[in-house]
Amino acid sequence: MTTPVHPAAQIGHVHLKVANLDRAIAFYSGVLGFEVQVRIGDDAAFLGAGGYHHHIGLNTWSSKGATPPPPGHTGLFHTAFLYPNRAELADAVQRVINAGCPLEGASDHGVSEAVYLTDPDGNGVELYRDRPQADWPRNPDDSPAMYTRRLDLAALLAEAS
Template sequence: MDSYKIPSGTSIGHVHLKVSDLERSIDFYCGLLGFELMMRYGKDAAFISAGGYHHHIGLNTWQSKNSPPAPRNSPGLFHTAILLPTRKDLAFLFKRLADHSYPLTGAADHGVSEALYLDDPDENGV
């Protein structure tokens, strides 16, 4: 391989997740985490966002409807990082998760950021 380096200003725009139950995933991402449902694409896909952007996360059942979660020891997405603007926003989300008895899989202080870790209903890391 050559020594090409992707530019430092690069960002990642969207995550598309294969989910087994679209309504359950919308309930989690919109109902619990607070994303906004921007659009449905038939009965099998939805696009959600923060702040009115066309979509940050795509959810679809095109290849995964009613399927079990992917095995933990197989290749795939480890987790999706959702960066909140302030520590107060993270605290509010932490309280919301606790109020709904939603289990965390971990938490960390990385020195430059603090993180909560949890799994969505399809065991995708968030």
Template sequence: MEKYTIPAKTHIGHIHLKVADLQRALDFYCGLLGFELTTMYGNQAAFVSAGGYHHHIGLNTWHSKGAPPALREGVGLYHTAIVYPTRKDLAVIFERIRKVGYPLTGASDHGVSEALYLDDPDGNGVELYWDRPKNLWPQKSDGSLEMYTNPLDLAGLLAELDKD
């Protein structure tokens, strides 16, 4: 088979998650994270977005109403990653999460990005992050990316809120 390279402007359009309780999922994705509800499909599915898009996240209980979370040690989605436009935007959502006492599962500096990690109410991993400008991404001597996982400076992130 000949080599194929996906077009550079290709992106992930949306995710669709099975949830046990639709309202509880909406409380998390809309109430806490601030996504907007774009439509409901009866009482079994909802679609939410940022900025008026038709949907970034689909939520449904078609095969999962009342079900326990997926096993952590099994196959499946590791996490959903949500990209914020700026470091200050990441600081705003971090402050919101911190104020309500929602638990983080991690906070990392990856060189190319800074990320907060948490689980939604169904145990699905969620990464909230912003990308540093590409010209600041660390590189190895061969030109490949030098990604790493260091602790995120949370105080430094919150200091973004005081900048104009």
């Protein structure tokens, strides 16, 4: 039997290959609001929230001017950004809409609420919030009973400040 990972382990950051660094920064900073912590010329940038060194790395080291991978190939499905509560998620989604970025989906998963879109390089982006574990739907064996249902986007956006 494999020993499980420590329960405090988590994904600390994502590092993306992008075709155009300024365009990627405009999305992750200008739209989503992450702050540029470090920029290395036109080659790389590291963005974070709350002064953290970086949640998102962006680089053009092997991808400057490249095109996204074609459909049907392996690679990143999406990067998920966890917001602390429903109001903060609503604010993030409103920023995306105000920037004219099209939404590709909005789902209630029982354990979470999520909104999906694509960044300028074709990478999937999920903006989500977890419900408190006490509110999660449960299977008879007490495991989470996740599902995918339509998220009432208008009700979510009504909580934006």
